[in-house]
Amino acid sequence: xxxxxxxxxxxxxxxxxxxxxxxxxxxxxxxxxxxxxxxxxxxxxxxxxxxxxxxxxxxxxxxxxxxxxxxxxxxxxxxxxxxxxxxxxxxxxxxxxxxxxxxxxxxxxxxxxxxxxxxxxxxxxxxxxxxxxxxxxxxxxxxxxxxxxxxxxxxxxx
Amino acid sequence: xxxxxxxxxxxxxxxxxxxxxxxxxxxxxxxxxxxxxxxxxxxxxxxxxxxxxxxxxxxxxxxxxxxxxxxxxxxxxxxxxxxxxxxxxxxxxxxxxxxxxxxxxxxxxxxxxxxxxxxxxxxxxxxxxxxxxxxxxxxxxxxxxxxxxxxxxxxxxx
Amino acid sequence: xxxxxxxxxxxxxxxxxxxxxxxxxxxxxxxxxxxxxxxxxxxxxxxxxxxxxxxxxxxxxxxxxxxxxxxxxxxxxxxxx
Amino acid sequence: xxxxxxxxxxxxxxxxxxxxxxxxxxxxxxxxxxxxxxxxxxxxxxxxxxxxxxxxxxxxxxxxxxxxxxxxxxxxxxxxx
Numbered sequence: 001x002x003x004x005x006x007x008x009x010x011x012x013x014x015x016x017x018x019x020x021x022x023x024x025x026x027x028x029x030x031x032x033x034x035x036x037x038x039x040x041x042x043x044x045x046x047x048x049x050x051x052x053x054x055x056x057x058x059x060x061x062x063x064x065x066x067x068x069x070x071x072x073x074x075x076x077x078x079x080x081x082x083x084x085x086x087x088x089x090x091x092x093x094x095x096x097x098x099x100x101x102x103x104x105x106x107x108x109x110x111x112x113x114x115x116x117x118x119x120x121x122x123x124x125x126x127x128x129x130x131x132x133x134x135x136x137x138x139x140x141x142x143x144x145x146x147x148x149x150x151x152x153x154x155x156x157x158x
Numbered sequence: 159x160x161x162x163x164x165x166x167x168x169x170x171x172x173x174x175x176x177x178x179x180x181x182x183x184x185x186x187x188x189x190x191x192x193x194x195x196x197x198x199x200x201x202x203x204x205x206x207x208x209x210x211x212x213x214x215x216x217x218x219x220x221x222x223x224x225x226x227x228x229x230x231x232x233x234x235x236x237x238x239x240x241x242x243x244x245x246x247x248x249x250x251x252x253x254x255x256x257x258x259x260x261x262x263x264x265x266x267x268x269x270x271x272x273x274x275x276x277x278x279x280x281x282x283x284x285x286x287x288x289x290x291x292x293x294x295x296x297x298x299x300x301x302x303x304x305x306x307x308x309x310x311x312x313x314x315x316x
Numbered sequence: 317x318x319x320x321x322x323x324x325x326x327x328x329x330x331x332x333x334x335x336x337x338x339x340x341x342x343x344x345x346x347x348x349x350x351x352x353x354x355x356x357x358x359x360x361x362x363x364x365x366x367x368x369x370x371x372x373x374x375x376x377x378x379x380x381x382x383x384x385x386x387x388x389x390x391x392x393x394x395x396x397x
Numbered sequence: 398x399x400x401x402x403x404x405x406x407x408x409x410x411x412x413x414x415x416x417x418x419x420x421x422x423x424x425x426x427x428x429x430x431x432x433x434x435x436x437x438x439x440x441x442x443x444x445x446x447x448x449x450x451x452x453x454x455x456x457x458x459x460x461x462x463x464x465x466x467x468x469x470x471x472x473x474x475x476x477x478x
Contacts, residue, residue, distance in 0.1 A: 011170065011173065015169065019190070019244055022194060025189060026189075027185070029185050029260075030185075031182065032183065033182075035179040036180060050326060050389070052373050053373060097316055099189070102187075103265055110257065114394075117396040118368065118391050118394055132328045134393055135395050136397075138366045157182045189478045208470070214454075214456075271477050272476070272477050272478040276449065276451075277476065277478075280408075290476075292476065293475050293476050315478050
């Protein structure tokens with residue numbers, strides 16, 4: 001299950017959806033908005049999501065995780081809109097009989113979500129400037145940074 | 159921080175203790191009591207903890223995780239006493255700037271907690287019998303199982 | 317032969333195009349051709365390999381053929397999470 | 398030379414010993430010697446390598462020396478989590 005929301009993410013309620021009497025393990029990941037990126041002080045982040053395709057692609061990622069590891073339940077929720085420092089931008093949870101599957105599937109889902117979902121974020125800096133955050137993979141190539149002066153490598157959460 | 163408790167584990171409250179404006183990632187693991195172990199139907203689990211050494215050894219494990227990965231905060235809470243199916247026996251949470259460190263440290267802590275802390279559990283089965291659960295590593299050696307008919311390999315959570 | 321293609325821009329592309337959607341009448345066989353025409357209009361972008369494209373709400377590749385009436389969604393480098 | 402050693406049993410060891418603590422007067426140089434004496438009393442156990450031992454609330458090894466008055470904690474295979 002992949003959901004996009006403008007509301008605060010509530011990990012406890014999401015976790016409750018993944019319980020199962022056959023589950024011995026539960027792994028979760030959260031991406032939090034942090035106050036510093038590439039040395040610049042961040043005030044808040046603005047997320048843009050193209051929802052129809054984000055959901056389609058997200059469901060595909062979760063199905064892939066299911067086919068690779070013996071998991072019971074998996075879910076991912078991504079925020080949309082304006083987020084403040086400390087807020088949760090993305091939540092991933094996986095329950096399974098044994099912990100190895102839960103850890104691997106959880107990691108797979110967040111890694112894929114970050115590079116495949118049509119989601120963008122604009123950082124608003126303390127100095128009043130703002131800039132779109134470049135993709136995680138792209139920022140590994142320093143030569144492609146800062147085209148037009150508005151692109152920032154790396155990401156607001158991690 | 160490692161804590162032993164007889165109360166229900168409250169992941170949301172524990173998670174709140176690990177927040178940090180510099181944290182971009184949070185990884186968590188929970189061990190839940192499952193209803194089946196090695197093909198036998200489990201009713202509940204009884205945990206015995208030798209608290210002074212469990213705390214000492216747990217703090218050591220967390221310090222090791224800190225020295226291996228650049229994490230911000232880490233905590234682990236383990237239950238003690240009688241637990242029902244679905245209850246959380248152990249919670250591990252790690253926050254860090256980037257997700258790789260959080261995932262690795264979280265996995266390291268739960269793996270070490272399972273093999274190093276002086277904690278034992280007795281499974282109570284639906285058929286009225288009960289048995290001490292053998293350690294995770296020991297149960298890999300089938301020849302050492304069932305000494306005296308009371309030892310069960312593998313573990314109640316996973 | 318010219319095709320009527322609706323282009324949708326997202327994030328930085330939308331800001332640079334100054335619009336969310338536009339209807340183009342262009343000679344284009346593939347999504348790559350559409351993107352090339354768009355770059356003539358909005359200026360240089362990140363390399364093709366870092367951007368993504370969808371046709372009629374299905375993820376597509378840069379060799380995907382476009383037909384008259386298609387909607388092509390142009391995605392700058394994504395950065396979810 | 399005999400030493401006064403307090404032995405503390407946990408989990409399955411306690412059940413088999415029928416007691417939580419006992420005071421032994423034994424010839425023992427190391428924790429291994431203490432465990433051997435205990436096995437004479439409570440019967441065969443899991444192999445040494447799967448069990449753990451502590452002396453006076455510090456984790457120890459099976460070659461750790463014991464002194465008169467020490468408390469030796471005998472841990473059957475642990476199974477936390």
